[in-house]
Amino acid sequence: MKPVRVVVIDRNDITRKGVEGIVSDAGDPFQVTTTLVHVREVAPCLKEQAAEVIILDDQTVHPNEVILLATTCHQQYPDMGLIILSQRRNREYIQGVMRRGNASFILKNGDVQEQLLKALQLISGGYPFISPDAFKIMNSSSPPTLDSQDWDVLRLLELELPVKEIGQRLGISSKTVYRSRAKLKKQLGVGNNDSLVDAARKQGLLERKE
Numbered sequence: 001m002k003p004v005r006v007v008v009i010d011r012n013d014i015t016r017k018g019v020e021g022i023v024s025d026a027g028d029p030f031q032v033t034t035t036l037v038h039v040r041e042v043a044p045c046l047k048e049q050a051a052e053v054i055i056l057d058d059q060t061v062h063p064n065e066v067i068l069l070a071t072t073c074h075q076q077y078p079d080m081g082l083i084i085l086s087q088r089r090n091r092e093y094i095q096g097v098m099r100r101g102n103a104s105f106i107l108k109n110g111d112v113q114e115q116l117l118k119a120l121q122l123i124s125g126g127y128p129f130i131s132p133d134a135f136k137i138m139n140s141s142s143p144p145t146l147d148s149q150d151w152d153v154l155r156l157l158e159l160e161l162p163v164k165e166i167g168q169r170l171g172i173s174s175k176t177v178y179r180s181r182a183k184l185k186k187q188l189g190v191g192n193n194d195s196l197v198d199a200a201r202k203q204g205l206l207e208r209k210e
Helices: 013-026 039-048 063-076 091-098 112-123 132-138 148-158 163-170 174-188 193-202
Strands: 004-009 030-036 053-057 081-086 103-107
Touching (some): 004 013, 039 063, 053 063, 053 112, 063 081, 091 132, 103 112, 103 132, 148 163, 163 174, 174 193
Parallel strands (some): 004 030, 004 053, 053 081, 081 103
C-alpha cells in the first residue's frame, strides 16, 4: 500500500507530539514524515519532500495565514489534503477554509482523536471532513456585522477598562457599550464577558499575550 505522508504544523511541542501520536495510531498507510513549527516553513518543506496531507493546529496562526495556506495548497497541490485543528468558532473563517480545495476542519471541543482519524481516512481519499460542531456554525445564520465602534470597544475591553470609562473615551453611552459587547460575544461565540477578550485573541482578532 502506498504510504500517505503527513506533515504536522504546531508551535506547541506537547500538542504537536499528541497529533503525531494520533497519526501513528491510525497505522498504515499514514506516516508523519515532517513536523514544522511555523506555517512559513511549509513552502520550502514541500519543495524538498512531497506530502499527501498537512495537519495544522491554528492556535497561534492568524486566520489570514491559514486561508492563504489553504489557497496556496489548493492551487499548487490540488490533490493534497489540509486538516485544520481549531478553537475558532467563526462562521466566515470556517467557510473560508472549507471552500478551498481538499480541506477539513475540526473544532477542538470533542473527541479530537476520533475526528482526526475520520478526517485522515476521508481526506486521503479526496473527501472533505468537518466536525459536527463546526458544521453547525458554518451553516448557522450570519452573526451581526461588527462596525468600527465595536472594534474600538473590544480594544478597550482588552485594557480591562470599566464600561463607563469606555463610553467616556469613545464619547458614547454606557448602553451603547453594552450593545457592542453583546454583538462581540455573539460574533465570537462566547457566553460570558470574562471569556470575550481571550476568545478574540484565540481567533486572531487581538494580539496574543506571550
